[in-house]
Structures are given as structure tokens and as C-alpha cells.
Amino acid sequence: MNAEGSNSLHPPMPGVARPAHWPVADQPIRVAFLGWARLSSQAREGSGYNLSASELAAGLALMGHHVCYLRSGMDYSLKPGVFIKKHETWRGVECFDLYNSPNLSPAAANFGRLETESSCESQTKAILRWLDESRAKVVHVHSLEGYPLELVGAIRATGRAVVVTPHNYWYACPQVDLLHKEREVCLDYDGGQRCVECLSPEDGGRVISRRRREQTLVRLFGHAPYQSVRQVWLFFKKHATSAGRRKRPAKWSPPQLDPEVGMGFNVDDATVHPGTVEHHLKLDELDKLVVLGRSPLDQNERFLAAPHHLTVLNDYGKRRLAGIEALNCADLVIPPSRFVLQTFVKMGLKPANGRHVRLGQVHFDQLNRIVRRSPYYGARPWTPDTDRPLRFAFHGTVRNNKGLEILASAIPMLSREIRQRCHFQIRAAGWDWTFRKRLSVFPEVQFCGGYDMLQLLASVGEYDVGILPHVWFENSPLVLLEHLHAGKFVIASRLGGPPEWIVEGRNGTLFPAGDPQALAACITRLVRGELRIPSPREIHENSTLRSYPDHVREVSAIYAEVLGVQREDPLIRTDSSVAVELDA
DSSP states (O other), X not given: OOTTOOOOOOOOSTTOOOOTTOEEESSOOEEEEEESSOGGGGGGTTHHHHHHHHHHHHHHHHHTOEEEEEEEEEEOOSSOSOEEEEEEEETTEEEEEEESOSSOSSGGGGTTOHHHHHOOHHHHHHHHHHHHHHTOSEEEESOOTTSOTTHHHHHHXXXXXXXXXXXXXXXXXXXXXXXXXXXXXXXXXXXXXXXXXXXXXXXXXXXXXXXXXHHHHHXXXXXXXXXHHXXXXXXXXXXXXXXXXXXXXXXXXXXXXXXXXXXXXXXXXXXXXXXXXXXXXOOOGGGSOOOOOOOOXXXXXXXXXXXXXXXXXXXXXXXXXXXXXXXXXXXXXXXXXXXXXXXXXXXXXXGGGBOOOOOOOHHHHHHHHHHHTXXXXXXXXXXXXXXXXXXXXXXXXSSGGGTHHHHHHHGGGSOHHHHTTEEEEEEEESOOHHXXXXXXXXXXXXXXXXXXXXXXXXXXXXXXXXXXOOOSOOOXXXXXXXXXXXXXXXXXXXXXSGGGTOOBTTTEEEEOTTOHHHHHHHHHHHHHTSSOOOOHHHHHHTSOOOOHHHHHHHHHHHHXXXXXXXXXXXXXXXXXXXXXXXXX
């Protein structure tokens, strides 16, 4: 839509034909997305939030909408002032970077910078000028990390419509996940007083100065030359600060051998042996068990029933109110789970301002179609008399909130009989060596490192049951939806949004978050056949899933709704001129 409101379609990606049956907008809209991660990086930066935002932006552009994107809090320059530059055009989306934001992103880097996070005139003015130049009619906020909270109200004051998709709890929690010290669910933030020592980030001013210096040098000389010079500087700095110090000789310790090294093939004691393999890997101080918070099975209900969510005792308490006020300034808040919506309503969001909008993703649909086309779609993947182990999969990262610690603690709790009938495949991005060492004695555990989309699609035939042992109030976890689209039974923590998708015993089972013993009990029940593992067809029949084109259609209809556009039904047409009805 141009300044006069022309209906001419924004062309999709140059040289790329629009797929058959893909929906086309009757009245294209100029939409601006806001976030902090590089849109083209997708899940590689910003994880699930950025993957969701990027695929939605690309799908809207494919419909004919004009979509532009701004990221903030990540790019800095020695050039003075706040300014915006175009970075690239990606899949039909024009992408811009805001430089020298007084608000850092991700959120942890900005923790404690409450004044600029609430209000920042220079940044707000720069963004409003960019919106004028982009001629955006709708602004869709996917993340406000790296922006001031006042921005939502300022955009609405210009007459533009604002839609907010909260992928986490940042508007109410500067830590983002409602996790105190990133280990336990924050059930009472004590009016903001508990926030004070929740995180201990580096001084924000120092971070901004370093980013301005380092990023300017990289732009001038290139990444590789800069890193070479930096490594040389770090080498001399290390040796200069350690000059004169007398190094202690390394303490020699004799090599530890496998105690069974002399047995060869002998397994005469197979009936009593624990079935472990001793590698004598030394556990350092940092490798010890991390104690994560436990939650009762009804933690969701207890949290929502608490009366203290609006208590204000300090500036962090005021920040929570400012965050909720920002949401109330939006035309519509559309989180992917009802629990997130209920949480924000409990904290002051006007109920009429919120709506639950389920996620759809390209790779969800690919997983779904792969399974539907399989000759095993109607077959149960495993029964207790199956002549192979039951295969479990953990997909995620090593961060505390994902709960790999809970799985790592549950596996040693399994009896030898149960454990030897299992195989655990762990794909966790990040430094997983600590977990590898701790679980190295169990040959049933396989670590595969991180994963990408190609590996994810190929993993459909590698496992039977997904494990989601998160310890935070998950929103609409992509991993859970990936498992369900792939037709997999899921063991999940009953915390946050996942209970909205899990139908007990039909497509998964739930256990109290943070309780490894309860997780071990769920695994045991499956191995013994006390819990039946359904076929992929049955998983799909008992799961409420959203397709990617349906998701894009629904969001497009929301834009038209908040703009107050009056048009005849159907709201959306397809290339084949087949009308598509929208969900209310």
C-alpha cells in the first residue's frame, strides 16, 4: 500500500514464483516488524522467537504485503548519534539496523538500565522517522528488547496500529523467563525487590563502548583481520599480566584404566553388572550438579492465583507496570499460548486487548507431511515386546531453562533393567561436555551436539518419544510442536504453555517440572507398557496443530482487523481463486 493506499501487490522475492495455492492479499498492507535478532539468521540468533518472526515476515511478503524489519540493541558504531541503515533484503523483507541504541539486547545485557528502558527520546524519534519513511500502517512487535517501553504508545499516537507477539515474559520480567537467578521459577518478585540481585551483568556503558569500538574495526578491516589482531593483543596481555609469576609444575597423576580391561569378551557377570562403562573422566567444580527449582504439578494454577503480581516497591516494580502499560497501548496482544496471555492479564493487561494465536512454521508442515507420507503413519512405533530399545530424544540447548539437567539427573535413577531397554539421543546446542562427562558411564546415552533444520527433518526416524523437561513457564515451545507434528509422544513438564497441547496419555504425559524422579517414573511406565505409545496418526488426531499458511492468513486478517479495513468475505483469496475461510 503506497501513501495513497494503492492496492498494487508488493512483489515477492525477485525471480521466485509464488507457490501454488499460497494465499494472496486482496489489499496489501505496509507492515513493520520490530525485534533484536538478525532476521536472516533465523534460529541461529534469537532461537525460536526469531525463527517464528522471520518465517511470518517472509510468508506475509509472499502474500504481497510490504514488510520491513528493524532490529535494535545489537549494532554500534563510533559515528555519533542514533541512526538507522538498511542491511539487506531477505526473502522479500527489507531489513534495517538501528545503530547506537542506548538499550542493549539481548535483555540480559540491559538488565538494570531501567531509565533508558522505560523512556529514550532519541531512540523513539529515530524509530518514528523510520516508520514515516517506510510508510508502515501496522507495526508488529516480536521483541521489544533493545527498545524503550514508551515506544508502543508513541507509535499508537501517530495513528498506526500496533500488534504485539510476546514470545516470553520480558514485558513483566527483565530476566525474560520469570526465572530467579535462571534456576527457579520466580513465584513472587516481591514488588521488584527480588529482581535487584537476580542477574549480575557487565556494566551496560562498558558493553556499549566495547561494541562501538569492536564493530567499527570489523566493518573497517573485516572480521578475520580484526580477530587475528585481537588474539595477538590478548596473548601479550595475558603474558604481561602474568610476568614474574612462577608457574607451578602440573601435578602428574597416573592414567586410570578400565577396571575390566583384562576381561576381554567375558561377561559372565552380565546379570549383576550395572551395565556401565568407566572412563574415569574427572568432574571439576563446574561439572557438579546444578540444583534447579522444583514445581508442584499445579504450579501454573498457583502462580495465576497469586495476589502479588502488581505490587510495586522499587523501580523494578515500576518497570513491570510500565511493561504492562506498553501492552495495553497495543491494539492487540497475540501470544502463542493461553498461559502467557493469562499471566499478562493477571498483571494488568486488558482482557479485550489479548488473543491466543497458535504458531505455524514451514518446518512444522514439512515434518507433518513427512510422517503422513510414511508407510508407518498408522503403526505404533514401539511396544514392550519390540525387539529393540525405546528411543528417547532431547532437543534444545544446555541452558538451565530447557532442563537438560533434569534429564541428566533422571537417567542414573533408572534401574538397570529399564535403562538397558532405552536409548537416549541428546541434541543440545552449547557446551555440553559437562553433561557428557557425567553421563559417560551409561552406554545408552548418545550426545549429538546442536542441530539444524536438515538434521531435524531427518531425525523423524531416529526416535520414538520426545522429552521436554523445561523448568520455566514455557510459552509455545517450538520443540514441543516439532515433536507433535512429527507424530511423537512427548514427556513434558507441566509448566507454562505445554499443558495446552498435551492430552494426557493420548499424545503425551506431564510431570512436575524440575523433578528428575518423576521424569524417571514416566520413562519407566513407558518401557513397561503402562503408558501406551500411540501411532503418529493418533498423535495428530489428538493434537491441536496449526499449518504455516493458516498461521500467516490469520495474522494477515488481524492486521486488516486492527486497521478497521471493511471488505467482503472472504478476506483472503488464493492464486487458484479458491476462497479460504479464516478462523475467528
